[in-house]
Amino acid sequence: MNERARDVRPEKLVIAAGLSAKNYWHDLWRYRELIYFLTWRDVVVRYKQTLIGVAWALLRPALTMIVFVAFRGFVGIDGTGVPEPLFVFAAVLPWQLFSTALTDSSGSLIGNAGLISKVYFPRLIIPWSAVVSAVVDFLIAFGLLAALMVVYGFAPGWQVIALPVFLLLAMGLSLGMGVLLAALNVQYRDFRYVVPFIVQFGLFVSPIAFTTATVPEPWRTLIALNPMVGIIDGFRWCILRGQPTLDFGGQAVGVAVTASLLLLGVWYFRRMERSFADVI
Amino acid sequence: MSDPVIAVEGLGKRYRIRHQQEPGYVALRDLLASALTSPLRWIRRNGRPASNSTEDFWALEDVSFTVGPGEVLAIIGRNGAGKSTLLKILSRITEPTEGRVTLLGRVASLLEVGTGFHNELTGRENIYLNGAILGMRREEIRRKFDEIVAFGEVEKFLDTPVKRYSSGMYMRLAFAVAAHLEPEILIVDEVLSVGDMEFQRKCLGKMEQVSKSGRTVLFVSHNMAAVKSLSTRAVVLESGRVAFDGPAVLAVDRYSRYRESANEGVRSWGHGLHTAILRARLVDRSGHAVTDYTAGEPLRVEVTFETDGTAGLSLDLFLLDGVRQKLGMASSHHFHDVTLPKNAGLFRTVFEVQPLWLASGRYRVDLATAAPNVYWDHVVEDALEFQVVASNPGGLSYDFKQSLNFGAIALPLVSLPRWMPASPGDEIEPEPEYGAEAISKRG
Numbered sequence: 001m002n003e004r005a006r007d008v009r010p011e012k013l014v015i016a017a018g019l020s021a022k023n024y025w026h027d028l029w030r031y032r033e034l035i036y037f038l039t040w041r042d043v044v045v046r047y048k049q050t051l052i053g054v055a056w057a058l059l060r061p062a063l064t065m066i067v068f069v070a071f072r073g074f075v076g077i078d079g080t081g082v083p084e085p086l087f088v089f090a091a092v093l094p095w096q097l098f099s100t101a102l103t104d105s106s107g108s109l110i111g112n113a114g115l116i117s118k119v120y121f122p123r124l125i126i127p128w129s130a131v132v133s134a135v136v137d138f139l140i141a142f143g144l145l146a147a148l149m150v151v152y153g154f155a156p157g158w159q160v161i162a163l164p165v166f167l168l169l170a171m172g173l174s175l176g177m178g179v180l181l182a183a184l185n186v187q188y189r190d191f192r193y194v195v196p197f198i199v200q201f202g203l204f205v206s207p208i209a210f211t212t213a214t215v216p217e218p219w220r221t222l223i224a225l226n227p228m229v230g231i232i233d234g235f236r237w238c239i240l241r242g243q244p245t246l247d248f249g250g251q252a253v254g255v256a257v258t259a260s261l262l263l264l265g266v267w268y269f270r271r272m273e274r275s276f277a278d279v280i
Numbered sequence: 281m282s283d284p285v286i287a288v289e290g291l292g293k294r295y296r297i298r299h300q301q302e303p304g305y306v307a308l309r310d311l312l313a314s315a316l317t318s319p320l321r322w323i324r325r326n327g328r329p330a331s332n333s334t335e336d337f338w339a340l341e342d343v344s345f346t347v348g349p350g351e352v353l354a355i356i357g358r359n360g361a362g363k364s365t366l367l368k369i370l371s372r373i374t375e376p377t378e379g380r381v382t383l384l385g386r387v388a389s390l391l392e393v394g395t396g397f398h399n400e401l402t403g404r405e406n407i408y409l410n411g412a413i414l415g416m417r418r419e420e421i422r423r424k425f426d427e428i429v430a431f432g433e434v435e436k437f438l439d440t441p442v443k444r445y446s447s448g449m450y451m452r453l454a455f456a457v458a459a460h461l462e463p464e465i466l467i468v469d470e471v472l473s474v475g476d477m478e479f480q481r482k483c484l485g486k487m488e489q490v491s492k493s494g495r496t497v498l499f500v501s502h503n504m505a506a507v508k509s510l511s512t513r514a515v516v517l518e519s520g521r522v523a524f525d526g527p528a529v530l531a532v533d534r535y536s537r538y539r540e541s542a543n544e545g546v547r548s549w550g551h552g553l554h555t556a557i558l559r560a561r562l563v564d565r566s567g568h569a570v571t572d573y574t575a576g577e578p579l580r581v582e583v584t585f586e587t588d589g590t591a592g593l594s595l596d597l598f599l600l601d602g603v604r605q606k607l608g609m610a611s612s613h614h615f616h617d618v619t620l621p622k623n624a625g626l627f628r629t630v631f632e633v634q635p636l637w638l639a640s641g642r643y644r645v646d647l648a649t650a651a652p653n654v655y656w657d658h659v660v661e662d663a664l665e666f667q668v669v670a671s672n673p674g675g676l677s678y679d680f681k682q683s684l685n686f687g688a689i690a691l692p693l694v695s696l697p698r699w700m701p702a703s704p705g706d707e708i709e710p711e712p713e714y715g716a717e718a719i720s721k722r723g
Binding site: 012014017018033045114115119121274 | 295368369370371372373374375376377378379380381382383384385386387389391392395396398400401405408409412413414415417418441
């Protein structure tokens, strides 16, 4: 039907109520470079006009780690046969990744209101790139962990190959909760106050200062519902030569919770997305 | 004729207006409160907060038109006629409530110049970021990079953060990126009204070039000269409906007539809860409407409004320059403790502002009624646009222009500067003659 002198047939786009879903995932792929650019912007801007720049990405987890090591020392929690700083740092890393990614992604839509009301692109890109830029910080801090391992002469075992799995789980969890809260934030600004609470509360119910194994039974099952428990245990298991043995039941619960949060988050985000520009 | 490139059929967009003075979003607190106090009503309302003054507002209603390949179509209409909503739907920023649009080809839309520019980033970095946001590939940006830089005339400042750019440089760079998009369909909103004359000419040239290369352009403008010269066809929107669709010259004519008739008192800026600003005109001493303001004279803005007699409301006026930067404010309440009439009805007033030495260029006026410090009642952006043709603050032939970027308000001296001899020891003198001092330091 198209006989115009064009080497490619022009793309056809139909806009109507409720039709935006059709091209969505295709568009997400087409705009993939934008994820890169927004991530890059977030990372560059975060450290511009700061005195020590990227060193912040090292300083924050390092200080957190020192506080927790000292705390464990004061309270007299028994050693685990692994150098204490390594033991704590292996948990601080995923926790910091989660808290940064969650905080940034949940506030990302509001922070990019100008973009949302002036240009089209799949909105998922915004919280997504916030998560990716938190991963950049994570990777920098991971270098510090590697350095610590060299200092303590502690080589990881074969378990380390599973690390990407737990990294993906942490990303999936923060993306799921991040997009959910970001979408809710557009409609109800109350959720601005929910995120700091989640981050603060989560720090105490995640096994950073303690190990899951030391938690007595009825509570241990309950605590497994916190998906960060499985992720942090997983990180330790990978980095510390399988140190706390993997609790497969607990892991399964964690993965299920993460998956449901991710599905719920993306579903709600997609549902609300078409009205973002009108509401924000 | 071949298939239309843009086909708009029966397009409509409904907004729900809450006549409450709060932002568009709702607080969960209100939702919970309404759910707790009247659960049944809450369920029937489908979770929307109870509000007795919700009202449907159709920003667009039954809009249909088509645009053929290579055609340049202008959309004209008053503020609030639905132009921006139409462009937002065509750009996929917001969804229509009813109807459909079919677009054939790659679309680029430019609703604002410099969307996504980040102040902390350098010119170079912003070219990449903005290009990506507008839908360009990294490869494509790299290929056109030099061209963009040359077009924007920012070679020397490429590695300077854009927050240190002058507003003119900023606009040039931003437009340069947008001008190098290569879509089959280009959608442009009012970008031509910003920047200085030279910049505007450059933009017009670029748009002409785009349309000559066979691409389809759809643009919104208040600049009737641009509409006539760029487009062959225009659609006039009035209150969300297509009032006219035909040759640009006729459309401009029709629009101008409509504007005049609307000035007779038709409500088209909407209204607030208690008041409605209906009309604003720049007037001269004898009350006749004028389009130009003569710098150095009192600035007189005549405002017609309606009020329901609510006590304590203020009428405020904001003066903005061509890039919508606020220059100043006039307020009946804050400055003069005068509030709107306490009896309901239609009123007219003239705000007469002290003589201003505005630089030559374009200006806009925003008007608002407000309960001071509590809420805005009716805000009308761009209620008025006027121009200062020439500005000679000291009475010399030097024309002080907005585009010089020396500011929009000239500060002529009360008396001619006197140069008095001074020695280093004088610096601690408690009250120096400021006028003379400051000037002698520069010179």
